[in-house]
Amino acid sequence: MNFRDIELLSAYLDGQVSPSDSARLEARLKSDPEMGLALQSLRESRGLLRQLPHRRAPRNFTLTRAMVGLKPPLPRVYPVFRFATALAAILFVFSFTTNQVSQLAASAPVPAFGLGGSGGGGGGDGSGFATEVPMLEMAPAATEPAVAAPTMEAAVLDPAADSNRVATEESTAQKNGDEATLPTRAHFMFSSAWLMGLALVIVIGVAGMFLLPTLAARKWRAK
């Protein structure tokens, strides 16, 4: 008797043999006592396994949402909020940057013409406000040396006169600055109302993006 016979006997025990094989096997079982013993042995093994008690689960294996990492579904309007917020943020940054750039562009040439140019003195290169302040001092000296020389001397010697002169220059600069700022404000590409509106959309959008999933999750957990 080989393993093929054992396999056939095992399948016969479970009724998994074709009728023709079954008839042949039954004929052999009648003539071969060894096969009968093998069948009996397999039947005993199976019978003993079937005797094993069925254990009940020690606890319920039901799953929680946390176990399977389930997240609450996002509300349908969530993508709208996300898109609107992102768009508003991009527009805000663009508008704000454009305004800043246009303001800088408008304000940059003003000191060059307003201060350096009016002096009419040599050496004005229009390179910036910082370099123009000394030019203010030097300009009268070039055109009116007789008057300027004592003034400069006095300024060095007399601190009170110096402070008066600085105050005068500051007021002049402020005046010139005001003149320079007024037309620059008119050059803003985007109005402050537009920027405020965008900022409002961003704030509402961010709040919505935070609140909507939170509320949805609360509603989902309560189910």
Place this chain on the structure above:
Amino acid sequence: MDEPALITSAQRGDLDAFNTLVLNYQNMVFNTALRILGDEDQAADASQEAFISAFRAIASYRGGSFKAWLLRTVTNACYDELRRQKRRPTTPLEPETADGEEMDSPRWMADSSMTPEQKIDADELEHALQHCLAALPPEFRAVVVMADIEGLDYSEVASAARIPLGTVKSRLARARLRLRECLQNFTELLPAAFRLQGETQP
């Protein structure tokens, strides 16, 4: 709700529907894991893992025997556990007393419907069978547990183990043969009452 409807709902992500299926099958899943692993705690862990994996993979279920599909998941979880055991030291099957000695008849094996003598006989039989099952290679053990303990037919076992029908027949025959040989060592432990009980016809 019937099983196909529950499965469809679970495939849509309905955890409550899946949990209804869990409650229907948890005893079978746990029992299978227990017979493959031989330890209650490990079997409980494997069962829980199996159900988690089953929920995550339920979209891949394409009909057929759900029981077999679920048993495939639990046998995979058991194989994972057995591989872990190979890498790490195992724990004894029997609980120990305060003195560190094994309990012959642990409380968790008790069945109140039996007399003390029957309980002892049943415990001894279970102990011997579990010992012999543990001696089988895991793939043989899984087949014999599904076919002879859980009562699955050959096609369900083939589906659960993902092996051809011929391999099921072959493994089952080998497993029964080896079990019989193993049980010869426990002849004195096996009560005569348990032999061939209820076994008359193929």
